[in-house]
Amino acid sequence: NSKVIQTPRYLVKGQGQKAKMRCIPEKGHPVVFWYQQNKNNEFKFLINFQNQEVLQQIDMTEKRFSAECPSNSPCSLEIQSSEAGDSALYLCASSPTGSGNTLYFGEGSRLIVV
Amino acid sequence: GDSVTQKQGQVTLSEDDFLFINCTYSTTTYPTLFWYVQYPGQGPQLLLKVTTANNKGISRGFEATYDKGTTSFHLQKASVQESDSAVYFCALVMNYNQGKLIFGQGTKLSIKP
Numbered sequence: 007n008s009k010v011i012q013t014p015r016y017l018v019k020g021q022g023q024k025a026k027m028r029c030i031p032e033k034g035h036p037v038v039f040w041y042q043q044n045k046n047n048e049f050k051f052l053i054n055f056q057n058q059e060v061l062q063q064i065d066m067t068e069k070r071f072s073a074e075c076p077s078n079s080p081c082s083l084e085i086q087s088s089e090a091g092d093s094a095l096y097l098c099a100s101s102p103t104g105s106g107n108t109l110y111f112g113e114g115s116r117l118i119v120v
Numbered sequence: 121g122d123s124v125t126q127k128q129g130q131v132t133l134s135e136d137d138f139l140f141i142n143c144t145y146s147t148t149t150y151p152t153l154f155w156y157v158q159y160p161g162q163g164p165q166l167l168l169k170v171t172t173a174n175n176k177g178i179s180r181g182f183e184a185t186y187d188k189g190t191t192s193f194h195l196q197k198a199s200v201q202e203s204d205s206a207v208y209f210c211a212l213v214m215n216y217n218q219g220k221l222i223f224g225q226g227t228k229l230s231i232k233p
Contacts, residue, residue: 047226061218097163101219111163
């Protein structure tokens with residue numbers, strides 16, 4: 007059973023609506039990743055954090071996507087204005103450290119944009 | 121850039137058949153290699169991890185060998201069961217990439233009872 011907790015498991019949003027997903031990483035894991043998995047099973051890296059600091063992010067997240075990992079609160083990924091192409095499984099993963107260590111994934115939050 | 125290739129999009133076998141899933145990689149230096157398995161409605165789970173220090177990973181009857189010569193990391197299992205039906209992803213991480221996993225395209229394994 008996954009020790010990375012993601013909520014909600016499912017969310018349905020209309021185009022233009024906000025969508026927010028949360029993630030509690032595995033205890034003791036300072037590094038958190040967000041990936042988007044599309045219906046073709048392709049993974050797209052979105053952003054990663056070490057503690058509260060952004061390590062890397064793709065250009066997409068700088069526009070409609072925002073993410074944070076505040077101290078003592080769940081990490082979150084928010085889409086400001088959902089588009090049909092955002093429909094996907096959003097996966098959070100955590101890791102003991104960034105370099106070469108295993109990523110442990112949550113169950114994911116499935117976003118459907120109608 | 122660094123990449124992982126799985127040529128088989130789907131594999132269909134019967135119970136007790138031998139499983140072989142192809143994975144090759146292209147990187148500038150030696151990566152750490154993984155196999156993840158994803159069951160329907162779940163996130164990917166670690167199946168195997170192999171670093172440059174250990175050439176072979178074995179878990180739950182699955183095994184994969186890190187072959188630097190052919191840049192391959194094929195997954196094998198001697199005898200599959202219906203419960204092995206899932207999507208299998210080969211993945212790698214480079215030590216300069218802050219832990220970011222690069223995934224292959226995935227291979228869907230279907231087992232006929």
